[in-house]
Amino acid sequence: MRRGPLALGPGGEFDRLRAIFARLGAAARDLGDDAALVRLGGTTLAVSIDLSLEGVHFRTAWLSFEDIGWRATAAALSDLAAEGARPIGVLVSLGIPSDDGRRRKDDAVDIMAGVGAAARSAGTRVLGGDLVRSPRYLVDVCVFGLAARPVRRSGARPGDGLWVTGRLGGAGLALAALQRGGGPRLPRPLFRRFARPAPRIAAGRWLARRGARALIDISDGLAGDAGQLAAASGVRAEIALEWLPCWPGVTPRAAALSGEEYELLAALPPRFAERDARAFRRATGLTLTRIGRCAAGRGVRLTDEGRLIPPLRGFDHFPPR
Secondary structure (H helix, E strand, O other): OOOOOOOOOOOHHHHHHHHHHHHHHHHOOOOOOOOEEEEEOOEEEEEEEEEEEEOOOEOOOOOOHHHHHHHHHHHHHHHHHOOOOEEEEEEEEEEEOOOOOOOOOOHHHHHHHHHHHHHHHOOOOEEEEEEEEOOOOEEEEEEEEEEOOOOOHHHOOOOOEEEEEOOEOHHHHHHHHHHOOOHHHOOHHHHHHHHOOOOOHHHHHHHHHOOOOEEEEOOOOHHHHHHHHHHHHOOEEEEEHHHOOEOOOOOHHHHHHOOOOOOEEEEEOOOOOHHHHHHHHHHHOOOEEEEEEEEOOOEEEEEEOOEEOOOOOOOOOOOOO
16 A cells, blocks of 8 residues: 655654655655665665754864764664664765865865764665765765664554663763863763764664564654654653653753754563563663653653653754744
8 A cells, every 4th residue: 555654743844844745745655754665575675864064963173074974874874773774885975165275184085984984883884975065064874774674653552662772861961062162071971972973773673673663763852753753653652751861960851852862762562671671781782761651642741750841842953933
């Protein structure tokens, strides 16, 4: 049966996407997930593309060019993690400003060194790409993966538990320090959380094998991305802020808003229990924490020690005016 795009949650960015989907009409199918899924015989090809632009996603004053390449590649690979896919290759398009005579090294080489390092860390390689002159640095990464059982955003059901990998808030804490000019004083683990995030490939594959019904990567913040999973699945996501696994020094509310975490939010069947979370940690080295559940309804319901709190909005490229 031919399906249309997945339902999207609120926000100016997603309003634009809805308009694009409507304009595409019959040319659009199964849009709105972390990756495009193409059935190939007994397996599924997962493909995703992610653009990083200077001044929007990174600043050269904060990051080395190798960090920039790593970070852009990790963001794209994270979309494969959210489908439970195994990466098989990376394509990269680079936009590089004209050389003004002050640079002593080739920035494109350094960026691609970071791309290659991130690809190797995920067990894959660079397959090719494109290079152009650009007014600003631009890194556009396309990733390919294979999934025996891809996990979409749309499979959650009422009664499923909501679980999150790792700890939240570190990327937001590092970004706030960088914006204040405190980057040089950042502890190295905290800086690496921002500069060299680890796509949760092994975690996504493990969760897919263990029956995850829905997955999404937390790139725009837990509060916003939980809303996208809820909208795609037609459920309400109920999250208890006091259950969030937070980076040291981060409040639960800040953790819920921290973007570019690249952890995974999973809807798992009710039978999934703490003993399974312990097995997950033994297999991946990561924690897996239950933070809420799916219920009948729509949207996201956030509570703090049982008290309902107003909705929190994740990052939006096109916030409503």
